Amino acid sequence: MPRIKIDLPEHFAFATEILIYINHINYGNHLDNSALLALVSEARVRFFKSLGYSELDVEGVGIIVADAAVQYRAEAFHGETMVINMAANDFNKYGCDLVWRLSDKASGREVARGKHGIMFFDYAARKPTAAPAAFVAKVGG
Numbered sequence: 001m002p003r004i005k006i007d008l009p010e011h012f013a014f015a016t017e018i019l020i021y022i023n024h025i026n027y028g029n030h031l032d033n034s035a036l037l038a039l040v041s042e043a044r045v046r047f048f049k050s051l052g053y054s055e056l057d058v059e060g061v062g063i064i065v066a067d068a069a070v071q072y073r074a075e076a077f078h079g080e081t082m083v084i085n086m087a088a089n090d091f092n093k094y095g096c097d098l099v100w101r102l103s104d105k106a107s108g109r110e111v112a113r114g115k116h117g118i119m120f121f122d123y124a125a126r127k128p129t130a131a132p133a134a135f136v137a138k139v140g141g
Helices: 033-050 133-139
Strands: 014-019 062-072 081-089 095-104 110-122
Touching: 014 033, 033 062, 033 081, 033 095, 033 110
Parallel strands: none
Antiparallel strands: 014 081, 062 110, 081 095, 095 110
């Protein structure tokens, strides 16, 4: 089976720092894969907040995560500060990909990279909706 390969953009529009706590660590004494997704989810919330949005209100509609892909590159450990870079790309009628990279702040070591496919969603109507033009323009789509 072919391995997942995620190409990163040349420029990331957003960066945030998150400390790895003991509850992010698994029995292997490194960052747990489920905790990684939680850290990236926190970064996604911060990304939208930096643009003046929430995940439930992007120009009047919400988002849902349609898919996710991760490439692990190195271990991460308790007490390290991770820098999570994020950018939006690969736009389509209903959404885009949020591509991200997680790296150790002190060493620059890349820990993981990935993408979350997001779809814009009208929670009142319970159906997908078109990507808001103002959001697409804001993030360079």
